[in-house]
Amino acid sequence: MVMRGGYWPEQPPVSSKISLPVPAFNFPDPGPSPQAGLPMVIYPTIQFYDGRMANHMWVQEIPDPMTQATWGGWLEIHPETAGKLGIKKADLLQVKTDYGTIRIPALPIYTVPEGVVAIPAGQGHSNFGRFANGLPGNPFELLAPDIDPVCGAILRQGLNPEIEKTGETFDIANTDGSFFQHGREMAVTISLEERNAMAASGQKPQIYYPLPDGYEKSKDFYPRQMYKEYRWTMVVDLDRCIGCGACVAGCYSENNVAVVKREQVLKGREMSWIRVQRYFDDDGKAAKWLVMLCQHCDNAPCEYVCPIFAPHHSQEGLNNQIYNRCFGTRFCSQNDPYKVRRFNWFTFTRPGSLKWQLNPDVTVRQKGVMEKCSFCVQRIIEAKLDAKVKGRERVRDGDFTTACAQTCPTGALIFGSLLDPDSRVSKLINDVRAYQVLAHLNTKPAVIYLKRVTQKITV
Numbered sequence: 001m002v003m004r005g006g007y008w009p010e011q012p013p014v015s016s017k018i019s020l021p022v023p024a025f026n027f028p029d030p031g032p033s034p035q036a037g038l039p040m041v042i043y044p045t046i047q048f049y050d051g052r053m054a055n056h057m058w059v060q061e062i063p064d065p066m067t068q069a070t071w072g073g074w075l076e077i078h079p080e081t082a083g084k085l086g087i088k089k090a091d092l093l094q095v096k097t098d099y100g101t102i103r104i105p106a107l108p109i110y111t112v113p114e115g116v117v118a119i120p121a122g123q124g125h126s127n128f129g130r131f132a133n134g135l136p137g138n139p140f141e142l143l144a145p146d147i148d149p150v151c152g153a154i155l156r157q158g159l160n161p162e163i164e165k166t167g168e169t170f171d172i173a174n175t176d177g178s179f180f181q182h183g184r185e186m187a188v189t190i191s192l193e194e195r196n197a198m199a200a201s202g203q204k205p206q207i208y209y210p211l212p213d214g215y216e217k218s219k220d221f222y223p224r225q226m227y228k229e230y231r232w233t234m235v236v237d238l239d240r241c242i243g244c245g246a247c248v249a250g251c252y253s254e255n256n257v258a259v260v261k262r263e264q265v266l267k268g269r270e271m272s273w274i275r276v277q278r279y280f281d282d283d284g285k286a287a288k289w290l291v292m293l294c295q296h297c298d299n300a301p302c303e304y305v306c307p308i309f310a311p312h313h314s315q316e317g318l319n320n321q322i323y324n325r326c327f328g329t330r331f332c333s334q335n336d337p338y339k340v341r342r343f344n345w346f347t348f349t350r351p352g353s354l355k356w357q358l359n360p361d362v363t364v365r366q367k368g369v370m371e372k373c374s375f376c377v378q379r380i381i382e383a384k385l386d387a388k389v390k391g392r393e394r395v396r397d398g399d400f401t402t403a404c405a406q407t408c409p410t411g412a413l414i415f416g417s418l419l420d421p422d423s424r425v426s427k428l429i430n431d432v433r434a435y436q437v438l439a440h441l442n443t444k445p446a447v448i449y450l451k452r453v454t455q456k457i458t459v
């Protein structure tokens with residue numbers, strides 16, 4: 001009885017009315033700004049908040065969800081406004097108010113409306129720690145030394161700083177190649193009405209199954225892959241994804257993914273196995289995210305080009321990378337249409353005690369070796385051993401999941417085997433929203449996406 005939490009006699013439900021006094025706030029009119037520049041917003045970021053998280057290497061390395069920038073602050077300005085002012089990406093700007101001056105690089109982007117600029121809080125430290133120090137720029141230096149008399153918070157509004165180009169540049173280490181999808185339909189949306197109509201008509205999604213059934217003699221050159229026990233698959237529900245990047249952090253932690261820092265990110269050498277790609281609509285007014293990782297293709301273009309068979313197709317559908325075969329030709333990366341393979345240009349090490357952070361179940365990689373998402377193969381092996389020890393023939397759906405799926409706060413990532421007809425993934429791939437990225441390439445990806453649902457909002 002005590003172990004179950006104790007005993008309480010049944011009580012009849014009681015109804016009561018609650019009314020709380022709502023305080024009347026009178027926000028003082030800030031009056032005309034003392035400066036004549038563009039209105040500026042300082043905002044806390046999902047990664048650094050007010051800056052307290054800035055000395056964490058993963059948080060610096062994982063791209064900001066909206067700007068996709070890493071390692072340092074930036075000033076966001078709408079591309080139209082930037083064009084009118086002759087400001088280009090990476091122009092180092094001097095931003096000045098009555099209270100302070102900072103130097104920060106410009107980032108023309110659609111995250112702000114025309115005529116407004118924004119700076120994320122949290123960067124620009126000089127004496128915090130090895131990962132935070134020396135990066136631009138701290139917008140708190142621009143603020144008046146006052147607090148809001150009404151709510152007691154730092155006074156951040158009413159800033160119209162003078163903004164001038166310094167003539168210097170400071171490159172922004174962002175990881176996005178483009179703002180737009182260029183008609184390739186990678187991150188796909190569907191209206192609620194369309195989704196409901198498709199569901200009502202019993203329409204099935206067009207999926208090229210990563211299973212023997214997914215092959216057609218007229219289309220397929222290579223023989224079908226045969227599976228006996230499992231076909232590991234991931235479903236990514238884009239309607240649940242909020243672009244937070246927690247899945248990326250979970251993967252860094254689980255899989256000993258190297259942190260390469262700003263200089264290498266600028267050269268496109270980041271090592272993340274999973275990334276959250278942001279795309280703006282063509283008019284720049286809305287953004288959406290696409291979680292991208294190795295698709296563990298059934299018909300994997302990376303496997304056929306390796307001269308030494310380092311990318312290997314397992315009997316459970318995993319596209320394994322055999323590190324001690326790989327000698328770094330990078331043909332696989334060139335042939336991978338999803339660009340999820342990562343090459344170790346150096347042997348990246350962890351400073352000081354951070355080496356104790358390494359997961360002993362996952363091999364560390366060295367210079368000259370290709371790597372990528374393994375669908376957390378170490379967890380698959382552990383789950384199979386566990387099932388055996390417990391006398392079960394197979395791993396059951398839900399016995400384990402990948403690190404990214406475990407970390408996702410919204411449950412957007414679902415992992416399981418397609419050979420289990422009752423698994424969540426087997427059911428979800430028949431959802432009318434299901435689709436595969438770059439399906440026309442006939443790679444038969446084992447990562448199936450569910451389209452994001454859009455709704456008209458009437459106010």
Ligand code: SF4
Pocket residue numbers: 293294295296297300301302303319335336337338339340341372443
């Ligand atoms: S997504 Fe790229 S790396 Fe992964 S199996 Fe397909 S082709 Fe290979």
Ligand code: SF4
Pocket residue numbers: 240241242243244245246247248276291407408409410411412413
């Ligand atoms: S999949 Fe989940 S963890 Fe990853 S960005 Fe989307 S919401 Fe965040």
